[in-house]
Amino acid sequence: MNILFWTAILIFLSFSIQLIVWKIHLPKRQTLFLLFIFFTVLVFGLFSIKFFFHSDSILAVNAYSEYLHISLFFISLTLAYMITYSAIEVDSPSLVMIKTIGSAGTNGLEAKFFDKIMNDDLLIMPRLQDLLNDNMAYYKNGKYFITRKGCIFARIFIIYRRLLNASEGG
Amino acid sequence: MQSSLLHILIPVMAFMLNIVTQVLLYRLIPKTGLLKSIFICFIFVLILLIGTEILFAGSHPLDSNALSIIVSNIIIYFTLGYCYFHFINLGETARRIRILRELYSATDGLSTEEVLSRYNAREIVNKRISRLLHSGQVIEKDGKYYIGQPILLVMAKIIVLLKLLFLGKESEFSD
Numbered sequence: 001m002n003i004l005f006w007t008a009i010l011i012f013l014s015f016s017i018q019l020i021v022w023k024i025h026l027p028k029r030q031t032l033f034l035l036f037i038f039f040t041v042l043v044f045g046l047f048s049i050k051f052f053f054h055s056d057s058i059l060a061v062n063a064y065s066e067y068l069h070i071s072l073f074f075i076s077l078t079l080a081y082m083i084t085y086s087a088i089e090v091d092s093p094s095l096v097m098i099k100t101i102g103s104a105g106t107n108g109l110e111a112k113f114f115d116k117i118m119n120d121d122l123l124i125m126p127r128l129q130d131l132l133n134d135n136m137a138y139y140k141n142g143k144y145f146i147t148r149k150g151c152i153f154a155r156i157f158i159i160y161r162r163l164l165n166a167s168e169g170g
Numbered sequence: 171m172q173s174s175l176l177h178i179l180i181p182v183m184a185f186m187l188n189i190v191t192q193v194l195l196y197r198l199i200p201k202t203g204l205l206k207s208i209f210i211c212f213i214f215v216l217i218l219l220i221g222t223e224i225l226f227a228g229s230h231p232l233d234s235n236a237l238s239i240i241v242s243n244i245i246i247y248f249t250l251g252y253c254y255f256h257f258i259n260l261g262e263t264a265r266r267i268r269i270l271r272e273l274y275s276a277t278d279g280l281s282t283e284e285v286l287s288r289y290n291a292r293e294i295v296n297k298r299i300s301r302l303l304h305s306g307q308v309i310e311k312d313g314k315y316y317i318g319q320p321i322l323l324v325m326a327k328i329i330v331l332l333k334l335l336f337l338g339k340e341s342e343f344s345d
Contacts (some may be wrong), residue, residue, distance in 0.1 A: 001238045022336050069178050073242050076181075080249040083256045088332045091342050094263075094298045095326040101308055101315045102323045108314030114295045123291040126342070127265045128282075136270060143279035146270065154274040157261040164196050166204065166261070 002061055006049060007073040014041040014078070029133070030089050031082060038078045042071065090130075093123055177239050180226070181246040184219040188212055188251060208258065212251045219247055265294065 018037050027033035046067055053060045061067055087095070100117070101109045128144065131137040136150030146154065192211040195202055202210070223240045260267055272288045273280060280288070299315075302308040302322070309318040317323055330340050 001234045003242045004238045007242070019336070026337065063174075065175050065178060068175070069239070069242065072178055072182070073246055076246045076249040076253070080252050083253055085336075087329055088336055089342070092329075093265075093294055094302065095322065095329055096341075097295070097298060097302065098307065098317070098322045099326045099330070102317050102326070104315075106316075108311065108316045111310065111313050111315060114299070115292070118291050118295050120286055120291045123265065123294050124269070124286060124289065125282075127269055128285065130266055131270060131273075136266075137273055140279070143281050144273055144285060145279040146273040150270055151274060154267070154270045157267050158271060158274070160257075161261050163193055164204070164258075165200065166196075 002059060003066060003069050003073060005059065006045070006061065006070050007077070010041055010045040010070070010074055011077055011081075013045065014038045015081075017041065031086065034082060034085060035078070038074075038081075042074050042078075046070065090126075093118065176226075177243065180219065180222055181243040181250065184215050184222075184247050185250040185254070187218070188215040188247075189254060191215065192254075204258065204262065208255055212255075216244075216247065216251075219244065265289075 014037055018034060021027070021033070021037065049059075049061050050067075055062055061070065097114065097118070100113070128137070131144075131150065132139060134149075135147055136153060137144050137146055139145075188211050191214065192207050195211055196204060196207040199207075223243060227236050227240060268289055269285060272285060276284070299308070303310060306318045307322045309316050333340055
């Protein structure tokens with residue numbers, strides 16, 4: 001039962017620390033900071049379990065394979081949470097559209113309405129800025145260029161979409 | 171029963187099998203659709219995973235530790251599957267990835283106007299409205315949009331609540 005128990009405790013602890021840090025000061029690079037918190041808790045948590053819960057304890061983790069299992073469980077939950085968090089950090093156009101249509105209620109929403117509120121300044125420019133902030137692109141002489149990091153990132157998706165035989169997307 | 175290396179490998183192998191089967195299914199039968207191929211292969215491998223876990227546990231007494239390992243592995247498989255779904259979805263819908271790919275294909279860089287001529291708000295809105303209408307989440311009647319199925323609306327409301335909890339505001343553009 002210890003794998004489930006300790007993973008739940010470590011996730012809850014990471015989540016609580018994140019909430020406290022976010023309430024004090026919202027980090028500029030939220031996902032990176034989130035990863036830092038979760039992986040620090042994992043490392044310190046595993047050492048604490050080893051140090052404080054000896055083999056006679058009911059909560060002891062006795063084999064190294066169990067530590068690995070807790071780590072895998074924790075990392076998979078962290079990745080899933082990180083992906084979900086990106087929807088909190090950045091507004092998804094589909095969800096904004098759904099929310100706007102929902103707010104109109106039974107009166108409905110004019111089909112032309114989105115042309116007025118969903119413009120390039122709202123949907124494209126902030127994402128271009130994100131690419132600059134994340135060092136995936138740089139701006140020089142009035143043009144945007146892709147960086148080495150951006151190339152690697154873009155290639156992963158290009159190769160995978162080729163593998164799937166999928167269209168351009170976006 | 172104590173967790174062994176084999177127990178750890180089971181959900182990882184299942185996840186890899188999920189990817190391979192999904193790629194094969196979508197390549198061989200493209201009309202299955204991307205979303206459906208992900209879902210079918212996820213369920214197929216999940217059944218295999220549960221079967222393997224039961225077979226594996228059969229040789230040991232089913233105590234709380236054994237149950238904990240089985241439940242953990244099923245959750246690990248679910249979360250990895252969820253990550254894979256989002257990875258494919260990123261390539262399909264993420265604006266950052268699409269802009270990055272436009273920059274990747276332009277060796278001389280792109281000005282703001284050139285970026286917007288290749289990818290812009292109108293394209294984003296049209297694609298998403300068409301997806302929402304196609305999936306029945308939104309319905310169009312007399313030139314007006316209405317909510318069809320409320321699933322995405324509920325999700326949008328949950329996201330707003332989480333935004334308020336973490337960021338203290340409803341939108342990234344709110345003050």
